[in-house]
Amino acid sequence: EKGGYEHFMLKEIYEQPNVIKDTYRGRLLANSGIIQMAGIEDNIEKFLNADRILIIACGTSWHAGLVAEYIIEEFARIPVEVEYASEFRYRNPIITNKDVVIAISQSGETADTLAAIKLSKEKGAFVFGVCNVVGSSISRETHAGAYTHAGPEIGVASTKAFTTQITVLTMMALRLAKAKGTISNSDFHRYLLELEVIPEKVMEALQTNDISKEIAAIYKDAPNCLYLGRGYNFPVALEGALKLKEISYIHAEGYPAAEMKHGPIALIDEKMPVVVIAPKQNHYDKVVSNIQEIKSRSGKIIAIVTKGDVQVKDLADHVIEIPDSSDALSPLLTTIPLQLLSYHIAVMRGCNVDQPRNLAKSVTVE
Numbered sequence: 171e172k173g174g175y176e177h178f179m180l181k182e183i184y185e186q187p188n189v190i191k192d193t194y195r196g197r198l199l200a201n202s203g204i205i206q207m208a209g210i211e212d213n214i215e216k217f218l219n220a221d222r223i224l225i226i227a228c229g230t231s232w233h234a235g236l237v238a239e240y241i242i243e244e245f246a247r248i249p250v251e252v253e254y255a256s257e258f259r260y261r262n263p264i265i266t267n268k269d270v271v272i273a274i275s276q277s278g279e280t281a282d283t284l285a286a287i288k289l290s291k292e293k294g295a296f297v298f299g300v301c302n303v304v305g306s307s308i309s310r311e312t313h314a315g316a317y318t319h320a321g322p323e324i325g326v327a328s329t330k331a332f333t334t335q336i337t338v339l340t341m342m343a344l345r346l347a348k349a350k351g352t353i354s355n356s357d358f359h360r361y362l363l364e365l366e367v368i369p370e371k372v373m374e375a376l377q378t379n380d381i382s383k384e385i386a387a388i389y390k391d392a393p394n395c396l397y398l399g400r401g402y403n404f405p406v407a408l409e410g411a412l413k414l415k416e417i418s419y420i421h422a423e424g425y426p427a428a429e430m431k432h433g434p435i436a437l438i439d440e441k442m443p444v445v446v447i448a449p450k451q452n453h454y455d456k457v458v459s460n461i462q463e464i465k466s467r468s469g470k471i472i473a474i475v476t477k478g479d480v481q482v483k484d485l486a487d488h489v490i491e492i493p494d495s496s497d498a499l500s501p502l503l504t505t506i507p508l509q510l511l512s513y514h515i516a517v518m519r520g521c522n523v524d525q526p527r528n529l530a531k532s533v534t535v536e
């Protein structure tokens with residue numbers, strides 16, 4: 171059932187090109203320039219009239235929510251807030267019938283997310299679910315929704331659920347932007363075409379498996395690790411750190427790269443591996459100067475770069491090359507080597523990758 175892979179996690183990492191395709195199939199009609207998602211079409215007015223969108227989720231799904239915040243605000247120009255469901259439900263949040271709530275959950279059973287949905291409904295908000303498990307509690311409790319089509323995710327560490335959530339949320343952002351007129355026709359079409367070929371680029375990003383394994387062998391005994399990214403890749407840094415800590419038990423933290431100088435830089439010495447997500451897009455020059463700051467304090471730099479990069483390659487101790495993409499779609503690619511890196515480190519440390527200690531696949535207790 172592991173399809174020849176040693177662990178479910180690795181199988182699920184490798185399934186990503188296919189499940190991303192399954193997730194956009196029938197919804198993304200790139201050649202006709204159309205995105206159609208039943209749950210959105212039926213409720214488009216609710217989204218267009220919303221004062222804001224509130225995203226609630228936990229863990230990896232919360233990270234997908236952060237990526238969505240950047241994408242929805244950029245394209246659809248609707249204010250977005252992202253909250254941990256566990257905080258939201260207990261803090262008497264301000265929520266009205268002018269709010270649209272998007273709840274993201276792979277399992278559809280997370281207790282805190284479910285409770286936050288019920289609270290939002292009581293206050294009159296329209297609640298839209300992005301779930302993977304069909305017929306799950308959250309998919310039933312929400313007013314409408316869009317399923318990810320990741321298939322069963324067995325490994326406790328979420329991988330393909332994350333990238334398919336981002337796929338759904340990106341399509342939603344583009345669809346809303348189109349309806350609002352906040353994206354030009356040519357940009358809209360360009361993103362549709364690019365999204366359509368993302369599975370091929372993810373396939374190419376999976377070819378970083380060997381280099382990720384080599385780097386894993388060098389750093390597997392590190393007690394700590396930092397992950398840095400900016401913009402769309404800041405949430406990817408958080409997700410990379412979560413993946414490492416949950417399956418390898420190495421202490422890891424993710425930060426927006428520019429926050430380094432406000433504290434975490436004190437941690438840098440010659441023993442600290444720092445994973446920097448540095449694709450050649452919007453914030454590239456800024457990330458390059460962040461890398462210089464780490465290097466001048468002797469930190470070890472593992473950089474995720476765009477294929478053909480020369481500037482970061484000169485500075486970093488190791489580079490992992492991924493295919494080029496637009497800024498907004500880059501999380502779907504930059505995530506891949508981070509998943510592989512934590513997988514190999516955990517395997518080399520003899521950890522139970524698919525069932526890490528203290529964790530359960532769905533958290534049905536608060």
Ligand code: F6R
Nearest residue numbers: 229230231275276277280327328
């Ligand atoms: C991380 C992980 C957890 C879940 C979180 C939310 O790899 O698996 O952080 O993402 O428990 O679960 P769902 O998405 O099922 O609500």
